[in-house]
Amino acid sequence: MRHLLTVADVMTTDVVTVTEDTPFKAVAALLAEHHISAVPVRSGYGGVAGLVSETDLLRKEEFRRSGKHWFHRKARAKADALTAGALMTSPAVTVEGGCTLDEAARLMAASRITRLVVMDSDELTGIVTRSDLLRAFLAPDQEILARVRRDIVDRRLWDDPSAIQMSVLDGVVTLTGQVEKRSTVAFAEQLIAGVDGVVGVRSELSWAFDDTAPAADTAGPFY
Structure with a gap:
C-alpha cells in the first residue's frame, strides 16, 4: 500500500488559540507576537467556533479610513467588532489529520481559503496552511x-x-x-x-x- 503524505505530516501542532471573548487588541497582539496570520477561536464548550484572520482585523482599519458606511452588513459588523467572537469567520473549515495533501489543497481552493483547522473528532490537533502543503515539493x-x-x-x-x-x-x-x-x-x-x-x-x-x-x-x- 502506498504511503501518501497527510495533513498530519505537515501541520502545525502547537496552535495558538483565543476564546470568543478575547479582546480585539489581544488578538492582534497574538498574531504579531507569534508571526501568524490567523488563530482558531475556541467555543465555551472547548471546540472550535471559528477562525480570526488578519483580514478580519483589517476590516476595522479599512472601515475607519474609508468611511464607507455602505459596507455590507456583515463587513460592517466585523469593523465594529470588539472581541474574537464577533470578528471570527464561522464555522471554520476543518479537516481530519488523515486527509491527503491533495485533498486538503482541493478543499482550500474550493473554499477560497489559505488554511484549514485540523480536528480529531471534537479535538483541535493542528492547523495547516498552503505553505505547509508545499513542503512535499521541498x-x-x-x-x-x-x-x-x-x-x-x-x-x-x-x-x-x-x-x-x-x-x-x-x-x-x-x-x-x-x-x-x-x-x-x-x-x-x-x-x-x-x-x-x-x-x-x-x-x-x-x-x-x-x-x-x-x-x-x-x-x-x-x-
Whole structure:
C-alpha cells in the first residue's frame, strides 16, 4: 500500500488559540507576537467556533479610513467588532489529520481559503496552511527517489522492476530502460506522478510490444 503524505505530516501542532471573548487588541497582539496570520477561536464548550484572520482585523482599519458606511452588513459588523467572537469567520473549515495533501489543497481552493483547522473528532490537533502543503515539493531529490522506489518499484507493479532505471533532479523523475508492453509506460508515469514531492515525470522508456495498437483485421470478407 502506498504511503501518501497527510495533513498530519505537515501541520502545525502547537496552535495558538483565543476564546470568543478575547479582546480585539489581544488578538492582534497574538498574531504579531507569534508571526501568524490567523488563530482558531475556541467555543465555551472547548471546540472550535471559528477562525480570526488578519483580514478580519483589517476590516476595522479599512472601515475607519474609508468611511464607507455602505459596507455590507456583515463587513460592517466585523469593523465594529470588539472581541474574537464577533470578528471570527464561522464555522471554520476543518479537516481530519488523515486527509491527503491533495485533498486538503482541493478543499482550500474550493473554499477560497489559505488554511484549514485540523480536528480529531471534537479535538483541535493542528492547523495547516498552503505553505505547509508545499513542503512535499521541498524534499531533497534523494528523498523523492526513495519514495518512488518504496511506493512504486518495491510494490512490483510491473513484471520486472529492474527494467526501469530512475533518477531525480529538481523533483523531476526521469525514467529510462525498456518494458515489455507500451501500456506499462503510461501506467508507470501515472503512478510516479502521484508520489508526494514529484514535480514531473520525463519518460525515455522503450517497449518490446505495442499492446495499444489496434489489432490487424485478419478475417476474410463476409458474404
